[in-house]
Amino acid sequence: MKYLIINPYYNETNGIENSIKNTLAALDGKMDVELFANTKNLNKKQFQKAVYNYVTSKFGTEEVIIEAPEARASTLLLPKEYNVHLRLHCPLAVAQKYDGFKPDETIYSEELRVIHKAKAVSSPSYGLLKEMKNEIDSDNIFVFKNQYNKNIKLYESEEKEYDVVFMGRFQKLKGIEYLNPILERLPENYKVLLFGKNSSKFKFSPNIKCSITVKEHIANDERFELVGKAKTLMMLSRFENCSMVILEALAAGTVVTCWDVGGNSEIASPDVMQVIPFEDIEKLVSEVMDICETNHYPSTEKFMDALSKIDQDFASGVVSVVDHLLSNEGEEKKIYKGLNCSSQHQFDYSKEFKTANNEFLENPFGKRVLGFTISNEHIEEMWVPVVQKLGLEARYVCRRPLGFHTVFKNPFPVEPKEFTQYDWIENPTRLIKNINNYKPNKLLFHNGLHPMYQDVLDEVKKLGIPFIYSELGWFPQKDHVYFDRWGTNGQSYLASLSAEAFCRKSINDEGLKAKKVKGDHVLVVTQLENDTNLIVNSPLFKKNYAFIKHVLKEIPAAEKVIIKVHPLDKHWEQLKDFESDRVTVIKEGNLEELLSKSKAVIGINSTVLIQALEYDINIYSYGYGLLDNKGATISCLEAPLSKQWKNELVGSRKRRDMLIEGFKSRQINIRELENLSPESLVNNIAFEPFLFANQEDFSKLNAYVKKMEQVNNDSKKSTEKEKAVTNKSKADKEKSTKPTTNKTNTSTGKNDILKEKTASKNTTGSQASNKPKAPNKNTAVAAKKLQNAPKKTFTQLWSRRFTKFRKNPKIVITFLLKKLQ
Missing domain, CATH: 3.40.50.2000 (Glycogen Phosphorylase B;)
Structure with a gap:
């Protein structure tokens, strides 16, 4: 049996190339191994065809086992009857996610196709399976480590x-x-x-x-x-x-x-x-x-010893894959799950740590920051006090004017030179020019999850300047804000952390006896349907009505249910359809009292779920959020709520108290900033995103702007060329239609007659044009309405809708007639 290894690269020093070289060396002499590499440096589609032609012309389906990485989807065209062993390395979408780029879904879909098409799939780590858990069946994937280069000298x-x-x-x-x-x-x-x-x-x-x-x-x-x-x-x-x-x-x-x-x-x-x-x-x-x-x-x-275990793990993994592929129908097929030393790496947070270079560093948070956002309160109430405390120069761009909206009811003053108002979603080129001119060390943005501005964010991320995202805090929300370098809520770095890493402390609550949960009712909380927690972090439900309908079927029938709608929901009365002897729907009510008398709280990704940590009640989540991976919630994305209903408390009281302290340590009270010394900020965990996100290399920014200017210049030249061609065509047309003088006609009498007729015609036309026209009734009504209309209304309509039609006022008048009737 031939063992054919496909390498979509050639003479490249990347992880896949090195791994394949080591695999060939390890299997040499133990199996009949052959390499098919991309020696001609073909593009992806060409190499896929080359693999198809080579394999189908040289091997029958029972004569070869084919190992290939998911990268470049080399086995995409092979018939499914072939014994393909797909070896996972790092799908492009995963790499792009952690490299700060929008995943290329087209490439990722091809990689997933070859993964699902293969008869055997293996991964070198459990960590990758966790990363791809929503796309693949982890239980049926082999896990064993990559082979290392055995020719490397071991230094003393x-x-x-x-x-x-x-x-x-x-x-x-x-x-x-x-x-x-x-x-x-x-x-x-x-x-x-x-x-x-x-x-x-x-x-x-x-x-x-x-x-x-x-x-x-x-x-x-x-x-x-x-x-x-x-x-x-x-x-x-x-x-x-x-x-x-x-x-x-x-x-x-x-x-x-x-x-x-x-x-x-x-x-x-x-x-x-x-x-x-x-x-x-x-x-x-x-x-x-x-x-x-x-x-x-x-x-x-x-x-x-460590290398020997890796070696044995690799050998066992390859043998198990081959046995799996060559086994007969009906035989038991075991999926090998190999080396995993994770449990040995329990970090001791009680240990004292050495520190060095303790003297206060000059400009540890950088020098300049530029923030752009939808609404002014993000600037005036969240960013300005923090940025000023960190000693950073700042520039801010906003779609709304200062003072337009408030959350904390106490805005901080913004210097006029620091603030610019314009619609950066409609004019991203201007935003990028602002960034290029100012060259900030970091960029500030609020929330960062809404689809309405994702295209602009994707472009700005190409500039290579790190982002810091902001959101409201938790205990309490008023006057508190937190910052994160990945994103906010379910897309944040904080959401990825374990409870210990989040708290920076060892919890050690294993073995504690679980408490029985007690309460009069189950509390279900809803969210605003335009909230990004519903739009982005809720894969199952986008509407509160559908969410409530589902949840009521999942909660045990004997439980009383209180549905607490969001206080700002204007369409909540539709949920009264669910009211019964068992179910109560309320908009008002003391949340603390409701939680204290509950045995469970159910939500998608509400701040209420975080606040529920203060009470001995179970927390059921239907979305991605900050409580992920913390061991204090029950995720209903992984299994139905009805199959996970618990009467014992999930997440010990000790764990919950430490998580609450963790949340408090990672939020900033903007009213107490004046009490913090500059030196203390460096070691304050809440300010870490500002400490790490510092960009001094603007090569990506310069390259992007240069490319943008080149595109604009090319576009301008193309427009001018098209205009020149159009003008020439117009001129040629006028020239071809211009009447010519009959040279054979020398009669002055006829020429005089023609001149008289032309002059008479011009005089008639001139007289006709000078006559006053009868006033048009619709035009008069429109003019009167425009004259009496509020100036603000006209300005808004013009600026929002008709800038692009300024050369055609007829379109503008027609629209205004309809709007002002």
């Missing part, structure tokens, strides 16, 4: 020359925004090596004191030597499946320090890997210093 501790090494592409996905905050905190005597594609373009903070060596991308085996001569490798990626860089570092005898994302924690034990809660800079720096200053660096035996 005595051979170490550098303290820290970072290797990887210098892009957002690889976590380069964390480099400056980390390097700023390392001692002056530390030696750091950074290398990878575009490393020479990276802008270093002036606050860095440690020694730094920078090298560009190194494609050959020299990179293994550089990694092996460092005490620790920092893996700062925002997501990794089964990182080849981590495997190479372990093979070179270098301890890995990485974020707890994707499949990182699964690869090896804490003996040779330190896994840190994502974005906890202080903890990561402390662990790096522990590794570099320890007198007990891991022995070569520790590294060899």
Whole structure:
């Protein structure tokens, strides 16, 4: 049986190429292995056809097993009868998500097609399966680690020359925004090596004191030597499946320090890997210093033990896939689930951490910020007090004027030079020009989830400047705001965190006896239907009526139900259709009292669910939100509510109290900012998004603006060319229709007669044109109405609707006639 490995790339130094090389080496001599690579550098469709032609012409369906990555969907055209083993690496949509770009759904759909079409699918990590849980059947996917390069030399501790090494592409996905905050905190005597594609373009903070060596991308085996001569490798990626860089570092005898994302924690034990809660800079720096200053660096035996387990896991995984594909119908097919060291990486938050470079850094939050938003209160009541406290220069763009709307009833003053009002959704080019002229270190935006402005956000994100998103706080909402670098609510970084990482404390509530829930009723809360929590974070329901209808069927029939509608809902009376002896619908009412007497609260993604943490009631959620992954709620997206109904409290009182403290620590009270010292802000968890999001490299911005200007110039030239052609055509037409003089007619008498007739005709026309026209009744009525109409009405109608028709006033008058009747 031939084992054919498909490589859609050729001579590229990426994770897929390296993984395939290592797989070929590991299987050589153990299986009849062949490689079909894209040696002609064909495009995706051409290579798909090449794979089809090669496989179908050379192998029958029972003569070959085909392994291919999901990337570029190489096996898309193969008949489903072939034994295809689809090896997951990192679908483009996942990479784009963590790289800050809108996922390309067309490419992702092709990748999913080959995944679902394959007879066997394997993943190097459980983390990727979790990331794709809504798209694939995780239970039927094999899990085993990638193979590492066995030719890498394992370096002894005595051979170490550098303290820290970072290797990887210098892009957002690889976590380069964390480099400056980390390097700023390392001692002056530390030696750091950074290398990878575009490393020479990276802008270093002036606050860095440690020694730094920078090298560009190194494609050959020299990179293994550089990694092996460092005490620790920092893996700062925002997501990794089964990182080849981590495997190479372990093979070179270098301890890995990485974020707890994707499949990182699964690869090896804490003996040779330190896994840190994502974005906890202080903890990561402390662990790096522990590794570099320890007198007990891991022995070569520790590294060899970790590598041996990875080796065995890979071999077992491949054998299980082959057995699965070659098994007969009716035979039991086992799905291999291999190595997972995640449970060994329980971070101890009670441990004391080392800190370095404690003196207050100059401009740790950057220098300039530009915020653009829909409504003025985001600027006046949420951003201005925070931005001023951080000492940042600011510019703000808003669709509404200052003072138009208020939430907290106490706006902060905005300097006139800082504020500009215009419709940036209708005029994104102007917004991008503003950003280019000001060159802010970061961008502020409120909420960020509504579909109405997503196209503009997607364009602005291409500029490479980090975003910080804002939303109302929780305990209480008034005068409180929180910031997040991913987004808000269910799309936020906070939503991705475990309870321990969110609170930055160990909870240790396992084994506590669960309380019985008590209460008089079940509380169901609704949301405004124009709320992004319903539009974006609610996959099952977009209308309150459908949501209530479903929930009432799922709640046990013996339970009394109170439906509490949103206080600002103007269409709530339709929900009275559900009233009965069992169900009560109310708009008013004391929420705290309702929660205190409930045994459960059910909602989509309301702030009420967070506030319910204060009470010993079960929390059922039908949407994505900030309580995800916290162990205190019951998600009805994963299973029907009726099958998850609990009479015991889910989430201990200890866990809930710590989550409440976590929420309070991550929100900012804008009225108490004056009590905070500038030095304390650096270590305040609520301000971390401002600390990490600093852009000094504006190369992407400059390139985008240059491209935009080129497009505009090309468009202008094209328009001028079309205009010239039109004018020439018009001139030619006039020339061809212009009457010519009969040269053979020399009779002056006839010419005189013609001149007299022409003059008579012109005189008649002139006299006719000078006669006063009878007033048109409709025009007179329109003019009178326009004269009496409020100036504001006319201005609004003009500015909103008819700027583009200013050269055709007839269209404007017709519309105004209808509107003002």
